[in-house]
Amino acid sequence: MAMMNVEIISKEMIKPSSPTPNHLRTHKRSFPDQLAPTTYIPIILFYQSNNAHDGVVDHHQLQKSCRLKKSLQQTLNRFYPLAGTLKEDHSIDCNDEGVEFYEARVACKLSQILQHFNMEILNQFLPFEPHGTHDVLLAVKYNIFECGGVAVGVCVSHRIADGASATTFLGAWSATSRGDDDVCPKFDAATYFPPKDISWGKGDIGVTKEKIVTRRLVFDKSSIAALKENASSTRVLAVSAFIWKRLMAISKSKPAPARVHVAIHAVNLRPRMVPPMPTHSFGNLWYFAAAVLSPHDQLDGGDDHVSNRTLAIKLSKAIKGIDGDYVKKLQSDLIPDSLTKEVELSSKGDVESYRFTSWCRFPLYEADFGWGEPTWVCCPSMPFKNLVVLTSTRDEDGIEAFANILEEDAVVFDRDEELLPFVSWKIADY
Template sequence: MGVGEEVKVVESFVVSPSRETPRKSLPLSPLDLVLANRGHTPLVFFYRSCAAADSEDDIFFDVARLKAAMATALVSFYPLACRLGVDGDGRAQIDCAEQGLPFFVAQSDLTLDNFINFKPSPELRRLFVPRLDDSPSVVCAIQVTFLRCGGAALGVAVHHAVVDGISTCHFLRTWAAFSSGDGAAAAALEPPCHDRTLLRARSPPIVHPDALSVFCPKLSPSQSDTMPDAVVNEIFTISMDQVAALKRSCSFGRGDISTFCAMSALVWRCVCAARRLQPDAMTRLTFQANVRRRLRPPIPDSYFGNGIIMLCATGKVRDIASESEEQLASVAGRIGGAIRRMNDELVRSAIDYMELDMAAGLLATPAGGMSETELTVVSWLGMPFYDVDFGWGKPLVMHRAVQQRAGLVYLMDGAGGSVRVLASMEPATLNDFRRLLYGNTAKL
């Protein structure tokens, strides 16, 4: 595994569940299959060295302890130790035969100070996340890199066809609880639900005619207006007080507005203005929505797989980019309205739509660029990734290791109630977006 001179892999092994697990095939739902072409999601966590150990034997990021804890966690989360395969009809599935989860241990002369801004970059992925180019069927792999300063980087590569962010966080928190020896925390976490038939298509599939007004099947960029290949990433922090003021501004007599709706409305406004789009052009915001509690009956929060669909809100650029406080509230309300319309029928129609697309051979289309009038916002708000404490403290920072699609924004919890905005933009847009985002929040 050649990752360059900065990082040297010194050990590699495969972690298997500590007890026997089911040997069977698990189907992938249409919600899984629509994300199959995305490959492995690269995540990176940075940890400072723990100066106050419980004893001399308490080694910071002790590999043996991490390995034993993972083996215990994989008993419940056994699909992560499996491989992707295909059934007799050529449909992707998870083949479970206790193949094990690849685990790499590396050392580096780099320090945390080398990554002071912690921006996602190809370099972060190259250095700290397992490279699985030659092992595309591996579901999940881990790399722990010990840094010269005494800190550590934890890199995670997990296949998006198998799990979404909610399920990934569930596994990492469980592994961390076993590693830290916090039995109460481990007991408080629900075991994962592996019944993937809960999100299978109906027979026959039925798409309600109103579903497509909110559900966004997939992005379809045109040849003429896709964004350039060059992408720059920046992380912006909006303080807790600014977020609270933004939510008050967006309520405008409409009742409570969620942090996601308020922040998405503001980011959408700033992106439209920064890109200098034509006022009469139509622009679209797409965003992920968790379906688990929207079905009737609801499926468990612990459902282990992809439980998300893409919703959308649209409008004319002049309305979205307007500096009017009332108009910003209207945009936030438009986003919230799309979320409120996500009921059982809409979700089932979305699943059926994907099933029909798959039958027509249209589902696994390559993920390309987006139109300049498109913006996608992904919310990690409320996901307790920062609770992933293996016994030596919570992470200093975590996010995707690399993000190379312009027009994609992640919203993440920051310190002290703040919100971190990870924006991936074309270089010509980023400076204006920064000015507009901070200029708008400064006026709140």
Template structure:
């Protein structure tokens, strides 16, 4: 599959940012955050045609609407159109974000009906600050170099398939915003694009503070958050989609609840959520796949400890809770660990997930104060310290790390730019530095269902996707349409 670049545009806010807002200082937890890009792709089918015109003209109309409404939306999200001066300060100078038009010479149905093809190539549908893209002939260098030098906070790619279907790929720096902020931005942008008269932008609150001009010599060295997890990507990893129907999830829940109710332990986790049981099954199946490959390579190693970092949105856990208008990176990673083989049982993993969520709720209520930004900082700093202390204490145990994030309740399948809702939303991993063993959960198009994306080493994925217990409840790489 070859993507041809049609045009590249820099979209600036429709109104200039006032002078008193032009220097924005990040909060401490944002300064410590890694500067990687979070990615989302939205697939819109060919039947979403405006005014019945031909696909190319239709694409031009849509693209113009996207760019105009994006410019209008950026006026309220002015830090998104700025540039980092250093690791601490954003200059909100309206330099803009990158918008690329592209086309593919195949119909979108060919792409969506071949899940293996999609798993291996759909990372080409988004831009990041580090992935390799078509050469920039005018500049005589790769697009990769151009993007890095210009420091875009947001990168958008609008792609036309030969049938008229389209994809919107968006990439946003995680240093400035988490998924909740990204979803709020997308809802506001899409409402503006479809000319929704009821769309009233909320009074946004950016985590950080506006400051006077710090001067050209101001600098700030990156602040260490303690233990740094890194993972070599010398091997190939592969992405697969998993689909869990509502009925299968209920069967899985019943299976877990039966075991929990028969145990004589505390019954506070006897009613797990549908997310809990799905994550537990994926985690268990992935650990079994890793253990299987370990047995192949090292006959004496039948089990390796496992640690999962679970990303939690702390906004709703505060008292009072923060609203979606609070823009920033407020996702906190809580951890769970499997230290012995008996803890790999499904109900044991569900209990760990329940305990983790209970602890996250407790942390949200532990810190109180009138200044909620200070409260947020205290929570994240406390959790980071506990996590780093844990890593320092347990790093010699050679544990396998897994990472899980949930896109539930963000209504991504409702993002309508004026030509209908997407048939699919994905979160492709595009960077070779992106951590393998990542689980991303999303709402299903069918009520009550769950979709999951999973990255594993290629040899482990071949074992994982044949797991008999997993296949009782999930479909691996199902067709989309």
């Protein structure tokens, strides 16, 4: 499907409906916030039209737009840092400057989008390029299709939020739009994880200026069952280990393959605190678990001969290592050894890194703004080589993997005979 016309018809700043109290004007960012990349978290939610008559589309879209804006104002009262400004000292001035809200018309029907996965087209439904630098911490784009269907594209700054926080915001906003929200987020991450001096390690680790393409892999219930049987693990770890192995096979096919392969899995710190933090604690409350495959592990024949079970065990062990005691170390004044090792490894030419983050437990498909749950939710491309974002399918039985890889590696990836039998390319039923 060729590029289409997505015409922006309006742009405005949406401010909280009530001013932020003076004692909340400064929001301190936490140590994990300091480690977050300067990119935005991009999420697009697609909704089919509930109206069968095209003649009343404009009237209903006006109602939907007004509802979104009003509920966003109300939601920002509780999520006030999102309407603020990042200061030079990296704190947030909660000055109620507002968030950007775009409205656009799309010159096609929603069904045409759902028939194909085209990342260049999907990116047009976002407020802006999520890899660039912008003044706002949150932006929304409300896209209206010819059929009356809509796409809500959201960019949340990673400097203040992780995937769980972005999902919490979407859940609160959609519930407010329905008139039944009671979520009150907590902005106390810096109390538990005070900022540290990491000026030596500044820069977005893993971000590349090379051409990145995104491949969408859908693992259905039967494929996941087969992978779990081979890996003897959870569905997320089984899928992660399988993709890790297939990405390593790409490295193995190169003239100068990497000797060490590191899989880095994001770990949600909220349930690992003692006692656990509330699920709606806001911020970058995650850390990374690193599983290393060294040359010693590959003596049985190389990267592509290491079993899925071995890789899954390594990932599981690394993730379990981020326990209550480890979190206490993160709360101390010391710089964790794992962070310095990650920076050191990322600078070595014989090391290949693969990053995974799982959104499978996030209730993205519960984001009902008053016109039904989304037909499809996706995470568009991000500028990280070998970054894989995992989400649950709409029926929750399967997993969608959005794999960001080098354009030159996609040639090998697309014809991988070990990969293809386990995945499908269908987006959604509509």
